[in-house]
Amino acid sequence: MTIAAPHEFEPEQGGMAACPACAVVPSAKELAERVKPIAARLMLSVPMAHCAACISTVEAAVLATPGVRSARLNLTLKRISIEATPEVTAADMVAVLKGVGYEAHELDAGLLSATETDKQGRDLLMRLGVAFFSMMNVMLLSIAVWSGAESATRDMFHWISALIALPTVIFAGQPFFKSAWAALRVGRLGMDVPISLALFLASSISLYETIEGGSHAYFDAAVMLCFFLLLGRYLDHRTRAVARSAAEELAALEVPRARVLVEGAEVERAISEIAVGDLVLVRPGGRMPVDGVVTQGASEVDRSLLTGESLPVFAGVGTVVSAGEVNLTGPLTLRVTAAGAESSLHRMADLVAVAESARTKYTTLAERAAAWYSPLVHLLSFAAFGFWMWKTGGDFRHAINISAAVLIITCPCALGLAVPAVVTSASGKLFRKGLLIKDGTALERLARVDVVVFDKTGTLTLGAPEPTNLDAHAPHVLSLAAALASGSSHPLARALAAVAAPAAVSDVREVPGYGIEARFGGKLVRMGRAAWVGADPVDVTATYLSVDGVVHVFTFADQLRQGAEDAIAALKAQGKTIKLISGDTTGSVADLAVRLGIADWTAGALPADKLALVRGLGAAGHHVLMVGDGLNDTAALTAAYVSISPASALDAARTASDIVLLGQNMAPIGDAVRISAQAKRRILENFGLSAAYNAIAVPIALIGLATPLGSALAMSLSSITVSLNALRLK
């Protein structure tokens, strides 16, 4: 990094020095840059960036921040990398981006560096490029031969083709040779064994025919095979690389640090270095990094991620808190009772890991196709060889020619492209809609879903309350409530702060864990917990305002996640059964179920209940899609046939799920189910197409009528039809 930073600056200097008048400026600027300390590199995920205007806005906003040297938004990965002086922190950048309307998350640059240079992908792309170059040139020469080039000209063309094709097959075919060899060594027949055999046979027979001055050479077929199969392989790799980097990105989202009190001074430390007995400070809005007991302070904690309760819980001295809970109103000091791998958060995550390994491996359509395809192809080719040896009375050259033609023609060009082309097209579509497929097989599994189970808090709702009975209050009460509410960062208070123009109050004081009090016209007014205000509590989420001994009750309902209604409607329209299961109270779950039109709901469910529901549905033969975000959902997410979690979910929940919803909007879930069903149909169609093509071409090859021209036509036509079919996805 130390060396890289000045280098990055050079092009700009060059540009400036080109203007003679400015010749002095860059050196001064350069000096200034040298004096500044080593640049820091920040990496932020910007999930909502999608267009040219986004690039301009985001980069301009970041570059306008003092201390930022360079910023570049990668639209493919939806990630911005920023070079800046160390004073610039990721939190500043998140605030800057929020200011221009983009949600951003800090990523751990260290964790991501591995994916930055996708060596394997570039290697495949290089081979693909070489194969393409050879294919085009060999095809040029082959067309001359097919159009009737004779004797010396034909031989020369064959020799030139050989010079281009043989090195290409050796170089570009390596991925196939390697994996075929690996498969053979453990005694299996993968898809790559017939491919390698076909490449080897096609090249060696063509070379032999060229030396003998024969009329048929399959060099074009060999390089074409290489090209189409590498294309399939590359698409497949891309999908997987995106999924892997997504998983890493999600891991990098959680930057694990905590503030520890060491001899009265606050020190920032990595969570892994915290020991039992340490004192940890958690600010309002922060997440508990460890399990512990409160030793100082009073506040309210949001346990929704762990239990699904939407109401904050009071926490004072002596309260036991668990890692993952969010501190809301006042600063808390905790004495650590369990940290790191011992904490309840990690124990839950470990449980998920165990459940994960027990999950039955899904056999993809492509794997099932390959399982019967490989033996069949070998059998056909050997049968053709044996038959023609017998028929011609031992004409080895003729027999091997025909068996090679059979291998070349059956070679799974279309089969190799059938699945990756569709999967790439579908996951690209979903990514643009804000859904990230973490597991390659998730798309196929999603296509079979018939029951969708939703969690409530944090999934269908944002966990942010919304006042529901504002109409019942007089304007002066509302403005008083707004005035009191603006003094607190409690979720209920924040929801009330903007309902009216605040009244003039004085001496506003927040009593952490209880509420807010202030003076209004010389009298004391209080807003907060029922007992503190002196009111009778009501059944739903509410806060209480007392003025002159009169109590006003503000009730709240959870704010719906944007697009939740659309998603449910879309799923219903597709004939899926919808269920709602939550750990929250009956009142609020019933309320939400009515709002969304979900008939089948369960409230007060424990994690085990959710798991039992999903397992039960699975045992009854249903394919369940679970959508959830909390730790209490993770077991159910793992047990479900396929699972989705929002990006705001806990690390453990995101790890357990197959698909992650990147933005705030939930509507893409409906699209995802629809697109996956369509993708599966396209894959099956593609299998049908390549089977049909084989059904016509194989008999022709078997009776010995296949020509290089014929096989080249059939191969390219089938590959193109399959790719075009994949693009029909909507």
Add this chain to the structure above:
Amino acid sequence: MEILSILIPASLLLGGCGLAAFIWALKSKQFEDPSGDANRILMKDWDDHPKP
């Protein structure tokens, strides 16, 4: 047919140039952000004067 002795090397040379350009582009990481590059040409930021 003597013309072939010029045309074939010429076609191979041109194709080779294309391949070399591709390999150069690949090595200088120009395929890292395809959708970003596609969108950047639509940006209006430096339409009036070049980027300083």
